[in-house]
Amino acid sequence: MASLITCPHCGVRPKEEFAIRGDASRGRPEPMDSDEAWHDYVYVRANPRGRTQEHWHHVAGCRRFLVVERDTATHEVYSVVDAAEFALRATR
Amino acid sequence: MRYSAFSIVRNALSGNLNWKPQWRQPQPKSHYDVIIIGGGGHGLSTAYYLAKEFGVKNVAVLEKGYLGSGNVGRNTTIVRSNYMLPGNEPFYEFSMKLWEGLEQDLNYNVMLSQRGVIMLYHSDAQRDAYVRRGNAMWMEGVAAELIEREQLKKMIPFLNYDHARYPILGGLLQRRAGTARHDAVAWGYARGADRHGVDIIEHCEVTGIRRENGVVTGVETTKGFIGCGKLALAAAGNSSRVGEMADLKLPLESHVLQAFVTEGLKPCIDHVIVYGGGHFYISQSDKGGLVFGAEIDGYSSYAQRGNLATAEHVMEEGVTMIPGLSRVRVLRAWGGVMDMSMDGSPIIDRTSIDNLYLNCGWCYGGFKATPASGYCFAHLIARNDTHPVARALRLDRFARGYAVDEAGAGPQPNLH
Ligand SMILES: Cc1cc2nc3c(=O)[nH]c(=O)nc-3n(C[C@H](O)[C@H](O)[C@H](O)COP(=O)(O)OP(=O)(O)OC[C@H]3O[C@@H](n4cnc5c(N)ncnc54)[C@H](O)[C@@H]3O)c2cc1C
Ligand SMILES: [Zn+2]
Numbered sequence: 132m133a134s135l136i137t138c139p140h141c142g143v144r145p146k147e148e149f150a151i152r153g154d155a156s157r158g159r160p161e162p163m164d165s166d167e168a169w170h171d172y173v174y175v176r177a178n179p180r181g182r183t184q185e186h187w188h189h190v191a192g193c194r195r196f197l198v199v200e201r202d203t204a205t206h207e208v209y210s211v212v213d214a215a216e217f218a219l220r221a222t223r
Numbered sequence: 224m225r226y227s228a229f230s231i232v233r234n235a236l237s238g239n240l241n242w243k244p245q246w247r248q249p250q251p252k253s254h255y256d257v258i259i260i261g262g263g264g265h266g267l268s269t270a271y272y273l274a275k276e277f278g279v280k281n282v283a284v285l286e287k288g289y290l291g292s293g294n295v296g297r298n299t300t301i302v303r304s305n306y307m308l309p310g311n312e313p314f315y316e317f318s319m320k321l322w323e324g325l326e327q328d329l330n331y332n333v334m335l336s337q338r339g340v341i342m343l344y345h346s347d348a349q350r351d352a353y354v355r356r357g358n359a360m361w362m363e364g365v366a367a368e369l370i371e372r373e374q375l376k377k378m379i380p381f382l383n384y385d386h387a388r389y390p391i392l393g394g395l396l397q398r399r400a401g402t403a404r405h406d407a408v409a410w411g412y413a414r415g416a417d418r419h420g421v422d423i424i425e426h427c428e429v430t431g432i433r434r435e436n437g438v439v440t441g442v443e444t445t446k447g448f449i450g451c452g453k454l455a456l457a458a459a460g461n462s463s464r465v466g467e468m469a470d471l472k473l474p475l476e477s478h479v480l481q482a483f484v485t486e487g488l489k490p491c492i493d494h495v496i497v498y499g500g501g502h503f504y505i506s507q508s509d510k511g512g513l514v515f516g517a518e519i520d521g522y523s524s525y526a527q528r529g530n531l532a533t534a535e536h537v538m539e540e541g542v543t544m545i546p547g548l549s550r551v552r553v554l555r556a557w558g559g560v561m562d563m564s565m566d567g568s569p570i571i572d573r574t575s576i577d578n579l580y581l582n583c584g585w586c587y588g589g590f591k592a593t594p595a596s597g598y599c600f601a602h603l604i605a606r607n608d609t610h611p612v613a614r615a616l617r618l619d620r621f622a623r624g625y626a627v628d629e630a631g632a633g634p635q636p637n638l639h
Pocket of ligand 2: 138139140141142189192193194195
């Protein structure tokens with residue numbers, strides 16, 4: 132359940148220790164990309180019902196940014212990885 | 224169905240077995256001038272005003288569950304027009320005025336109770352912010368009163384005035400604000416719309432939006448294809464899902480908001496009281512239960528239930544404000560799915576598709592907007608023209624740089 136998050140650094144921790152930033156699935160546009168690209172990045176959300184990837188910041192723990200993959204309808208958590216690890220995987 | 228003292232007596236004598244349904248259960252026709260997706264407060268009020276005020280009577284409201292199964296039947300019933308920003312306040316005041324005439328208009332008791340909403344402040348800075356908000360309200364012609372601590376103590380003696388971290392220094396009061404019976408609002412609008420010929424079709428989920436040559440021709444539903452001239456979306460927490468059927472990219476995130484009700488007590492809380500140290504708010508229903516809630520759960524969700532950590536947090540806030548609350552037993556808790564927008568304000572607008580209209584982004588505050596939302600949306604659908612009080616609530620405001628952000632939190636929906 133999303134009430135408990137298994138931080139790869141700190142172990143199982145309650146959700147109150149985290150600040151949730153939101154959608155982690157899209158990359159930040161380049162500075163000179165179009166206004167539309169920036170508008171979509173800043174304001175538009177896919178808002179899926181089901182699987183989603185989000186940035187969770189472990190503010191009251193290791194202070195690392197994590198990527199939590201979970202289900203927005205069942206609240207099941209599938210995986211939690213460090214955001215750096217997530218980015219590496221994406222570029223690999 | 225009409226009601227009178229006489230009908231109550233007559234039906235009581237016949238064992239209450241002969242009450243008639245308040246609206247028909249029609250089968251869908253093959254085509255409507257306007258189809259509205261979502262039989263919540265906003266879909267129903269839109270249908271009502273379309274038929275009554277704008278003469279568009281060939282209308283269907285499609286609801287996937289039973290009428291009122293969404294947020295209109297889950298909210299904590301607060302109605303108020305104490306917003307600060309010029310883009311919001313005229314809209315909410317228009318709604319407040321419609322509330323004040325709604326029972327006469329619908330000939331239906333929606334139990335509007337203008338008991339006053341008071342928002343507490345706990346620091347000098349917060350007092351300044353509320354003075355500013357009160358002045359902004361006055362500038363739109365809406366009365367606001369600053370109640371200082373000593374006066375407040377006489378009004379509401381049981382608050383925790385001397386809390387070390389959040390002492391209560393006073394509050395901003397809107398006397399005309401209050402509560403209304405949420406179910407009755409849905410039923411009243413449904414009955415009114417039905418009488419004007421609107422087909423309300425329950426248990427009819429829209430599963431697809433059919434388009435030809437760039438315009439909507441109708442919707443696929445669990446009851447088959449239904450054609451339409453215009454399509455209006457009023458699906459609240461499911462707006463992104465329904466919008467996706469027409470490839471709309473929306474500035475929304477769905478979040479769950481919880482609410483709670485206690486055992487019935489004798490009358491003790493006369494107002495709606497809003498805590499300034501968090502989002503906690505409380506009122507007492509006519510049955511005696513204390514109805515309260517606070518912030519959304521924090522992570523995006525389509526589940527109509529919340530997590531225990533938030534429930535605990537809400538209770539803690541409540542007891543901080545009213546220590547006596549710790550002695551009261553909670554009977555029920557539930558959740559609803561909020562269509563949180565990127566600036567915390569709603570959207571009533573046309574879309575990139577000519578005959579597709581959008582109503583969403585109500586966050587945790589759309590109940591109070593039910594009359595104005597329906598009226599302005601009906602205005603837009605019927606005339607293809609934005610109602611003057613909804614001008615700031617356009618979909619393209621983010622791209623144009625005119626977000627209407629009351630909380631000043633930026634595009635981070637879980638902070639609004
Ligand atoms: C716990 C809680 C407390 C709240 N407190 C307040 C408050 O005190 N004051 C206030 O102003 N606001 C409050 N709100 C917010 C308010 O309830 C909502 O903003 C408002 O009800 C949303 O508009 P609606 O009534 O049309 O939504 P809903 O009643 O949710 O209507 C949308 C409908 O669309 C239907 N639908 C969705 N998808 C489809 C589909 N594919 N096909 C057919 N039908 C579909 C849904 O079943 C639903 O019935 C609260 C909300 C919650 C959950
Ligand atoms: Zn950690």
